[in-house]
Amino acid sequence: MTQTRAPRADAVRNRKKILAAARAQITERGPDAGMDEIAAAAGVAVGTLYRHFPTKTDLVAAVIAEFMDQVAADAEAARDRVTAGAPALDEINAFLGRVIEASATNHAVKAAAHALGADTGAGADQRRAEAALATLIHQAQADGDVHPDVTVDDIYLLFNTAPTDQPQATRTRWLTLTLPGLTTSARTTDG
Template sequence: MDRARPMRADAVRNRARILSAAREQITLLGPDAPMDAIAEAAGVAVGTLYRHFPTKTDLVGAVIAEHTARMAADVEAAADRVDGGAGALAEITALVHRVVESAAADRTVKAAARELGATGGARPYEERGGTAMGRLIAAARAEGDLHPDVTVEDFLLLLATAPTDQGPEVRRRWLELFLPGLTTRGRPTA
């Protein structure tokens, strides 16, 4: 049985710095951000970057997988809070706000991923997030706050159509208008 050796502590740190620098550089320069600029921003040699990520597609895919893992953990934490007694609709609303803001911040990286065809193994994290979102939806339905026909796919559609290229006020207003369409409470007047 061939087992992969765990990475050394310095390799783990280098990988984390490379991923952070890649996210920053791609956000600043777009998908054409040079690998040497990413290595310089990370404070590592170009060879170190290429040892971790042989191609830019591998690097961008890893950034996307890291982002997706954070989002899955956020959804799971929200579902766990609901299991502990928190209100499901309040958790869903806060979660959708966080996801939209995060998507707005990572918009350029996602565009680079599409351009490069990078997926980076995000699928398992998407499945984890979907399972946890299903738990949140079931809890909100049980509390009578969510329409009975709302699905995980409905939330994915909601998030896919978010105006992440607009400013925070537009995103906030968009959520105020569209999120209540999934609830039994309707849109508040203010």
């Protein structure tokens, strides 16, 4: 029976530094950010970068997967606050704002992932986020605050149409204009 050793502390630190540097370099330079530049920005040798991520596609996929894990954790934390008594509509609004802002920061990384054909393997994290969002939506509907026909797919539609390539003030304005479409007070059942 073979036991798997936990990664060394320096390997974990290096991986985190590489992911942060990759996110920053790709955000600044797009998919053309070089592995050498990413390694330099992370303060690691190029060989260390390639040990963790054999290709740029692997690196970009890891950055996106990390982002999806953070989104899922955020959705679960919002769900837990609602379970503890926080208003579901407030949590939905705040969650949407946080994800849109984070998506704006990661806009170039997502474009690079698409350009490189990276498989993010984010299925499990996406399912976690969807389950937490479903709970938030159902509670807000039970509270009478969110229209009965709103679904998790509608939330993803909002994410996909958000102006993440625009300035922060524009994103905030877009969210202010869009959110009322989810609520019962903003539209009739005719929709």
